[in-house]
Each structure stands twice: as structure tokens, then as C-alpha cells.
């Protein structure tokens with residue numbers, strides 16, 4: 001569950017370049033829902049995802065992630081919530097180019113107390129499901145765009161998060177790969193994940209599996 | 223000027239040991255009261271005894287000076303070069319991270335790493351690199367001096383005369399010096415890796431979203 005209650009985000013508050021990016025945003029994403037955050041470029045979609053992930057703090061308002069209030073949580077506790085509950089998929093994949101696919105996938109668990117054996121077991125299973133088992137030892141910079149995308153998805157799943165946040169996940173994919181990405185998301189939904197996906201890609205507009213749309217324009221919900 | 227091929231002893235013993243007759247000498251000092259005439263006297267002596275090597279006091283001073291400059295200059299150059307190289311490296315590290323490094327830190331934060339996890343990783347990385355370099359450097363230095371017997375530098379350090387007794391360099395490890403080098407390099411390098419990462423790790427990590 002993700003709940004926004006009267007969220008405002010002002011960048012550079014009080015300065016000449018003050019920018020009121022989110023204006024009194026309120027919404028609710030229920031457990032196991034697939035929600036699309038829709039809006040033109042610059043409307044504030046990525047900012048919303050960053051706040052949910054605890055990467056930045058809202059200027060005011062309340063954020064609840066899986067019944068934890070995170071708006072005022074100090075950084076290290078926000079990191080713990082992020083590590084336990086959230087998987088991020090980014091537009092630019094954000095993989096570490098000089099690490100292998102397997103190492104990229106397991107990066108989130110390095111600080112955890114899990115043993116290397118357990119970590120590799122999890123990674124093998126996820127790579128199997130995403131059919132990239134053969135790519136484990138290849139440096140990600142040598143993988144194709146679609147393969148990189150799947151490595152990024154695998155990384156977002158390795159901590160068994162309840163919530164998946166995806167920011168423009170299809171922006172760097174062709175239509176065929178976008179459709180296969182949607183299939184993957186559908187499967188994740190069947191496994192009980194809550195998914196919030198920010199995109200202005202029309203490919204998401206008439207999907208059966210989408211439960212809800214949040215339309216945002218210039219920082220306001222429409 | 224220190225050399226390791228000179229033994230000082232009274233003239234009497236030298237004559238005894240080497241069986242040198244009172245009327246013989248290997249080196250003779252000639253004092254010339256009028257310094258203007260030194261060169262003329264030198265030329266005349268050379269002319270009279272073509273087999274002798276005639277050197278004036280200023281010749282000796284000049285050659286000692288040359289040698290000393292050569293030795294100390296060489297070492298100063300080597301030392302300064304290595305210090306400058308080290309501090310350029312350290313400066314380069316502290317003066318900031320590349321966009322790529324910052325992005326990497328952003329990624330690590332976004333996938334759930336705490337700031338302390340990132341610093342811990344940098345600490346281990348910096349520590350391993352500097353410790354490895356320290357031991358490698360010390361090892362190579364010992365190998366160069368004691369195993370290879372310090373080629374080139376050995377000639378520089380062991381006196382000026384043609385007479386070269388053979389001698390071996392005996393391994394001596396000066397822990398004080400080693401400790402000093404350790405303290406001057408390893409922690410400095412580790413700090414230089416951690417500080418910029420720490421600065422990057424405490425700012426907002428939403429850069430990865432753009």
C-alpha cells in the first residue's frame with residue numbers, strides 16, 4: 001500500500017529559482033494493484049517515485065509505505081524501508097557497467113546478512129524466471145538493451161519487495177521488448193506485488209491488468 | 223664525504239705494512255704561497271714529470287662538489303618525484319568524484335544501501351589498495367637492495383676511488399622508517415577515497431532518476 005496525503009515538494013525553497021513541483025498531491029495505491037502514473041514530461045512523476053522510495057523528502061505532507069510513515073524518516077531508516085519493501089526499475093536501467101549481470105542483480109543484498117550461497121540461490125531463480133540464466137557472468141555493458149532491462153528487473157526483485165516502482169521503464173525499449181516487459185509486470189502482479197509505474201507511453205493506456213491511473217499535470221492531480 | 227674504502231692510520235704503520243721505503247711516496251703535497259702561480263707551477267710539474275697526475279686544491283674541491291651534487295641531487299629528484307606523484311593522486315581523489323562515480327553511489331543508495339554501507343565499501347577498497355601498494359613497494363625496495371644488491375645506486379653510495387672491496391648489503395629493516403612511511407601514505411590515501419564518497423553519499427540520491 002502506498003498513500004500520499006497532501007504532499008508538496010518545493011525545490012530551492014525561498015530562492016529565486018524556487019520551484020513548486022508537487023502541489024497538494026493525495027492518492028492511494030492499494031495492495032497488489034497495478035497503477036500507472038501518467039503525465040507529460042516535467043509534471044513531477046519521477047519526483048513522486050523518489051519520495052515513495054525515500055530518496056528525497058517532501059516539503060510537507062504525509063507518505064505511508066506499507067503502513068510506515070516515511071516523510072520525516074532520517075536517511076538511514078528510509079534506506080532500511082527501501083531495502084525491505086521497494087524495488088526500483090529506472091528508465092536508464094542504472095546498472096553498474098563494469099560488473100557482471102549476476103553482480104548487478106545481487107548488489108542490493110551485499111549489505112544484508114544473507115550468505116553468499118543464499119544470495120546466489122535467489123539470483124539464479126530470478127534469472128531463470130526472466131530467462132537470463134545464461135547471461136550471469138557477462139558484463140552488463142555487453143548485453144543488449146532488452147537483456148539489460150531484464151537484469152534491472154531482476155535486481156529490483158532480489159530483495160523480495162512488496163512494492164515495485166518503475167520510472168519510464170519502456171522509454172529505451174522497442175515495441176516488442178515493451179510488450180514482453182508488460183508481460184513480466186503482469187506476472188509480478190499475479191505474485192502479489194504492488195506496482196506503481198510512471199510513464200507517458202500510450203502502450204500502457206488500454207491494458208486489462210491496469211487497475212488505476214493517476215493523472216498528473218504540472219504537479220497537480222487531474 | 224663518506225666512503226667505505228678508506229682506512230686512516232699513522233704513516234709509520236703504512237710504511238711498515240706495505241714495505242714502503244722512507245724515500246718513496248705515492249702522493250706529494252706541494253704548497254704554493256702565491257696563489258696566482260698555482261697553475262704555472264702545475265704546468266711546470268706536469269712538464270717535468272709527465273707520468274704524474276697533478277691536481278690543485280681547487281680541482282679536488284670541484285670534483286667533490288660535483289660528486290656531492292650528483293648524489294644528493296639524484297636522490298632529491300627521486301624523492302620529490304615520488305612525493306609529488308603521490309600527492310597528485312591524493313589531490314585528484316579528494317577534489318571530487320566523476321559523474322560516473324556519483325551515479326554509482328546514487329544507484330547503490332536507490333537499491334537500499336545505507337550511507338554507512340557505501341563508506342564501508344570505500345574504506346575496504348581504499349584500505350586494500352593502499353595496504354597492497356605499501357607492502358608491494360616495501361617488498362620491491364628490499365628485493366632491489368638485498369637481492370639485486372642495488373645496481374646503479376650502489377656505485378653512487380660506495381665511495382669515489384677506483385679501489386672497490388667487495389661487500390654485501392645485509393638486510394636491515396628499520397621499523398621506525400617503515401612505520402613513518404606507512405602513516406604518511408596509507409591513512410592519507412584511505413581518507414582521500416572516503417571523503418568525496420561521503421560528500422556524495424549524504425546528498426539526495428534522486429540523481430539516478432534523471
Ligand SMILES: Nc1ncnc2c1ncn2[C@@H]1O[C@H](COP(=O)(O)OP(=O)(O)OP(=O)(O)O)[C@@H](O)[C@H]1O
Pocket residue numbers: 011012019021039040041042043044045046047048
Ligand atoms: N533537484 C531538483 N532541483 C530543481 N528542480 C528539480 C529537481 N528535480 C526535478 N526538478 C524539476 O521538477 C519538475 C518535475 O521533475 P520530474 O523529474 O519529477 O518530472 P517527470 O514527470 O518525471 O518528467 P519526465 O517525464 O521528463 O521524466 C521538473 O520541472 C524538474 O525540472
Ligand SMILES: [Mg+2]
Pocket residue numbers: 045046047167168431
Ligand atoms: Mg521522470
